Amino acid sequence: MNNLSQSNGAAVAANPEPANVFSLDGKLALITGGGTGIGLEIARCMTEAGATVVITGRREEVLRDAVEGLGVSAQYIVNDITDLTLIEGLVAQVEATYGPLDILVNNAGINLKKPALEVTDEEFSRILHTNLHSVFALTRECAKRMVARKKGVILMISSMAAYYGIDRVVAYAASKSAVEGMVKVLASEFSAQGVRVNAIAPGFIETEMSRRAMDSDPDRRDRAMRRTPMGSFGQPDDIGYAAVFLASPAARYITGVSLPVDGGNSIGF
Ligand code: NDP
Numbered sequence: 001m002n003n004l005s006q007s008n009g010a011a012v013a014a015n016p017e018p019a020n021v022f023s024l025d026g027k028l029a030l031i032t033g034g035g036t037g038i039g040l041e042i043a044r045c046m047t048e049a050g051a052t053v054v055i056t057g058r059r060e061e062v063l064r065d066a067v068e069g070l071g072v073s074a075q076y077i078v079n080d081i082t083d084l085t086l087i088e089g090l091v092a093q094v095e096a097t098y099g100p101l102d103i104l105v106n107n108a109g110i111n112l113k114k115p116a117l118e119v120t121d122e123e124f125s126r127i128l129h130t131n132l133h134s135v136f137a138l139t140r141e142c143a144k145r146m147v148a149r150k151k152g153v154i155l156m157i158s159s160m161a162a163y164y165g166i167d168r169v170v171a172y173a174a175s176k177s178a179v180e181g182m183v184k185v186l187a188s189e190f191s192a193q194g195v196r197v198n199a200i201a202p203g204f205i206e207t208e209m210s211r212r213a214m215d216s217d218p219d220r221r222d223r224a225m226r227r228t229p230m231g232s233f234g235q236p237d238d239i240g241y242a243a244v245f246l247a248s249p250a251a252r253y254i255t256g257v258s259l260p261v262d263g264g265n266s267i268g269f
Helices: 037-048 060-070 084-098 121-149 170-193 208-215 218-226 236-247
Strands: 004-007 010-013 028-032 052-057 074-078 103-106 152-157 195-202 258-261
Touching: 028 037, 028 084, 037 052, 037 060, 037 103, 037 236, 052 060, 052 084, 060 074, 074 084, 084 121, 103 121, 103 236, 121 152, 121 170, 121 195, 152 170, 152 236, 170 195, 195 236, 208 218, 236 258
Parallel strands: 028 052, 028 103, 052 074, 103 152, 152 195, 195 258
Antiparallel strands: 004 010
């Protein structure tokens, strides 16, 4: 088979070998919040697919344990994503130490469960700052480099809270809805430069964050389950496998989408 084929007059790479199309061999991924929950399983699935991963978070002992479990293809950097002054240095450090970044996973996030009328401006800003402003700042820094190299994959982690009205998460829902908008804009701006931008919208996945939201609220747990046709909560590696797919050459024509990984929750009656 030819190595190159013609499309609209431009030379494009030929199909990768089918056996390798889901592989992340030789790729470098930066995963925020990669020490726990969904981020940790994204890291695990990506290393199993052949990638080297750099995970970040605020708690060094958590990151150290995670890297120990993940093996030689994983490294960590302690970083608080909300300190925007550190972002340029973080990305420069990753690339100087480990090489050019192929994949960014904006996974770190926080939630706040409270009736909207009780949410203060400070609380609203705190959620938006972590889940949106920091995500944009880090994405812009990585994308500058990816666009210059004309390749890269950016993944956001959205939520069912961006899909339908979940009570008592107004700031969280606002942040994730904004991330969904950002995915479409960035995908349209970066596509010509070979950088793809997508989101994964997890349904109800068993992690620390969801346990905190559900354990004290059995009614919420029941309602979430009732509208999940597959009848169970998801596991963090369900998101990990979807992340591998979206980051891999198998998804090379997919950009600007939000992929629900939710056991049907988003279409449940
Ligand atoms: P966890 O609370 O287990 O993980 C969140 C991670 O983010 C932690 O590793 C935490 O590390 C890190 N983090 C939080 N704040 C910061 C910060 N300021 N700087 C750097 N890292 C930070 O939650 P999940 O795994 O459940 O959530 C991961 C993502 O998935 C989030 O974006 C969440 O909104 C999303 N999601 C989760 C769902 C679920 O059902 N679990 C459903 C839908 C979306 P540390 O505290 O050490 O900084």
